[in-house]
Amino acid sequence: MLKLWGRITSINVQKVRWALAEMAVPYERVEAGMEYGVVNEPFYKAMNPNSRIPTIDDDGFILWESNAIVRYLAAKQGAGTLSPANARAHADADRWMDWASTTLQPSVTPVFWNLIRSAPEKRNMKEVADQTVKANEAFQIVDQVLANRPYMAGDNLTIGDIPMGAFVHRWYKLPVERPAMPHLDAYFERLQSRAAYREAVMIPLS
Numbered sequence: 001m002l003k004l005w006g007r008i009t010s011i012n013v014q015k016v017r018w019a020l021a022e023m024a025v026p027y028e029r030v031e032a033g034m035e036y037g038v039v040n041e042p043f044y045k046a047m048n049p050n051s052r053i054p055t056i057d058d059d060g061f062i063l064w065e066s067n068a069i070v071r072y073l074a075a076k077q078g079a080g081t082l083s084p085a086n087a088r089a090h091a092d093a094d095r096w097m098d099w100a101s102t103t104l105q106p107s108v109t110p111v112f113w114n115l116i117r118s119a120p121e122k123r124n125m126k127e128v129a130d131q132t133v134k135a136n137e138a139f140q141i142v143d144q145v146l147a148n149r150p151y152m153a154g155d156n157l158t159i160g161d162i163p164m165g166a167f168v169h170r171w172y173k174l175p176v177e178r179p180a181m182p183h184l185d186a187y188f189e190r191l192q193s194r195a196a197y198r199e200a201v202m203i204p205l206s
């Protein structure tokens, strides 16, 4: 059976768990990361020299990097659904995975770390303010895309929604100001109607 290492509070583990749940793939999960340790143990470093989560073992095939894991699992188990078959439709979805990592994550993550994982006296509120502006600018691009389509790449949930949906949850649960983004609001509602999203992503921030 597929094995996944990683704690459920990690956004990168959430992406993998959500994809697995959408495709109803059975798996065994092993706690790892932060309070659970494990990531510096020799057996783990031999699989993932970054000492990061998630890592999967699929019948001897070891893979790390959350987006690569989601792409791999979708290609294997979700061809034609999560992983669009048509090359252009696939690229349309896939680009949002890169965009989430390169454009959303650099602004959302410092806000999350300051407000959720840092003691009040250690918070850099200037960084929170600056990165909140940048994250909201990025989310406004998503809001505009979603004016014309229910999911990032069209009518159905694809790999393009997996990192995006995880970041949208995080952003909406952070105590920050957000501009009106009606299409993004509707997207978040739409995602919440999916049992797999509720189970894997809607975990209180900690």
Ligand SMILES: N[C@@H](CCC(=O)N[C@@H](CS)C(=O)NCC(=O)O)C(=O)O
Residues within 6 Å of the ligand: 010, 011, 012, 013, 032, 033, 034, 039, 051, 052, 053, 054, 064, 065, 066, 067
């Ligand atoms: N680019 C990597 C980043 C992995 C990463 O930074 N994971 C974090 C959790 S979201 C981690 O391992 N943190 C250390 C820990 O939990 O001990 C990926 O997408 O998988």
